[in-house]
Amino acid sequence: MTATKVDWVSSKKTGFDLFEDRNVVAMRVNGELKDLAATIESSDQVEAVTISSPDGLAILRHSTAHVLAQAVQSINPDAKLGIGPPITDGFYYDFDVESPFTPEDLKQLEKAMERIVKQGQRFQRRVVSEAEARSELAKEPYKLELIGLKGGTAEDESVEVGGAELTIYDNVDPKTGETVWKDLCRGPHLPSTRLIGNGFALTRVAAAYWRGSEKNKQLQRIYGTGWPSKDELRDYQARLAEAARRDHRKLGVELDLFSFPTEIGSGLAVWHPKGGILRQEIEQHSLKRNREAGYQYVYTPHITKADLFVESNHLVTYADGMFPPIHLDEERDAQGNVTKQGQDYYLKPMNCPMHILIYRERGRSYRELPLRLSEFGTVYRNELSGALHGLTRVRGFTQDDAHIFVAPEQLEEEAARVLEFVLALLRDYGLENFELELSMKDDEKTKWIGSDENWESATNSLRKVAAASGLKVTEQPGEAAFYGPKIDLKTKDAIGRSWQLSTVQVDFNLPERFGLEYTAADGSRQRPVMIHRALMGSIDRFIAILLEHYAGAFPVWLSPVQVIGIPVAEEYNEYLGEVIAKLRSKGVRAELDLSTDRMPKKIRNATLQKIPYQLIAGEDDRSNSAVSFRFRDGHQENGVPVEKAIERILESIENREQV
RNA sequence: GCCGCCUUAGCUCAGUUGGCAGAGCGAUUCACUCGUAAUGAAUAGGUCGAGGGUUCGAUUCCCUCAGGCGGCUCCA
Known part of the structure; x- marks a missing residue:
């Protein structure tokens, strides 16, 4: 705020009398915004409101x-x-x-x-x-x-x-x-x-x-x-x-990462080889971290009989977001009469009911909890055509989803672990500047289900967890899901735009609906609480965010092509080819530019493709068993011995460096 | 889904007041053998988003549809 306190002046005046500065366009009188033309009483507290505030x-x-x-x-x-x-x-x-x-x-x-x-x-x-x-x-x-x-x-x-x-x-x-x-x-x-x-x-x-x-x-x-x-x-x-320069839809075309063929349908993406590599790197890293954090990976189908979504109640609460059913197995006689009742199958809009069935497949002990099931689960949602937007709003996408089943007394500790895990992983991808939103129930809406005690204790747990993170927390009464409170995590990208990423939601509803149980230490049957955790929201959307965050210039480990070899002339194809081959043998995504373009053109192409390392070799380099580096920003390091160059490249991948 | 705008070569875009369809980049070929963001030349490439209508004639005008873009709504 640039508003300044102003001392009261004796006689009755307006804001025009009080403020000569032309940047003052209004005032706050006793906290209330008013025109400068308003009159001021002698007891009023007046602050100037400048045009830039x-x-x-x-x-x-x-x-x-x-x-x-x-x-x-x-x-x-x-x-x-x-x-x-x-x-x-x-x-x-x-x-x-x-x-x-x-x-x-x-x-x-x-x-x-x-x-x-x-x-x-x-x-x-x-x-x-x-x-x-x-x-x-x-x-x-x-x-x-x-x-x-x-x-x-x-x-x-x-x-x-x-x-x-x-x-x-x-x-x-x-x-x-x-x-x-x-x-x-x-x-x-x-x-x-x-x-x-x-x-x-x-x-x-x-x-x-x-x-x-x-x-x-x-x-x-x-x-x-x-x-x-x-x-x-x-x-x-x-x-x-x-922002337009960083638009992921534009970069997706320019960097040959993904597309939306109209033959397939609106909001349904295909990933090209370069986008596929990017996605694999992200998924593999996430898989490894999930495993280390005690998550167990599962696989579930993309389609299910209506029964499951009846039991979960999605066909009531979420019917609009689901694709219409596929009617299977119906048989009719010659007259067209149904002789065998058919079944409706639905594309799944969410993974949770499937994970719940895995939990329910056998009796569970308190010793198994928290049970953490994770999956890159692909879901389909019938979004309104006008709502579709690049990779950020699509009809088919993959969530890095997890459902954690905990005993009620474990909720707080596990929620803290989840939040810590989410933050650590997002930092691996180079994101910083996080803020939390604690969404709670309010007294106005009527959609809430579950007991007040449950809500209160879960909300308090999440509040403590959020506070302990040290991040800025905004409380949002009335914004919770109908089945429980949640913490949403927002991040700011390189140009200050805010994106909602992860969500950690407490759910009392589905364990109830599916009658989930575990046997406690005293032999009694207890009901677990579920935590829904979508870490990146959707992988597709997450990649869109990273693309815009980095403007397509990814850290080395995520770059589809990490090294491009550019010979000064054809003469050096073989020498530089050997260096590239060494890099490839160590798992580096390295390519040699054998096109007939001249060298400056090859540099231009590589720069436009935002490849982190351009390795250049001519006579000076070959005679010294060296290569020359050119970086995205145009700066160079010439005559680097080959072994050192390889080491340096490998290190930057290992350490997930940006160059 | 609703409102508006848009759709011409692989990409970015000109153009036609209704009369044989254009450029740059990219691709291919040839020449050049080259040290840090575009070497030169030639060639190929189009049912002008799809379908219907008006017209002697439609890429151009009208209608329907599809896809895209910007919003609205929606995002449990």
């Missing part, structure tokens, strides 16, 4: 949204206003219009907005009664609906009608004093549109359901971004360009 940016963006709405209505007076709040990095405004906006409309609207900004219209707050608001906004059906909602039940406060009173903001032409536009809004706003400057841009158009419900009409939403200066806008646009 989080509050200031939100106000800037909200005011920019108003300017957008004014621009839209200046061009199309029939456009009905929805809502227009600030969001991360920008704002949007929803409109009900006859025909959707086009990219050309956006350019035209930006121009209109610039004119409004230059005009320096004042945002003037005015308190109105509900009746006044209704008559002034008679032509705005959505605003009228918002007015109707105000004072209703626990509805979230919105930027339109939150707060104690209804207010309308008039946009006033500073020269004529005429109100040129107005909008129902709680504020606060910038003192003048001029402060918006040239740090804004309209970014895209999209449809959005009115008030976020599929049942409502879709409005046309215009998204924009807004910043205090043109330079900051450019920085933001550069960040977007960097």
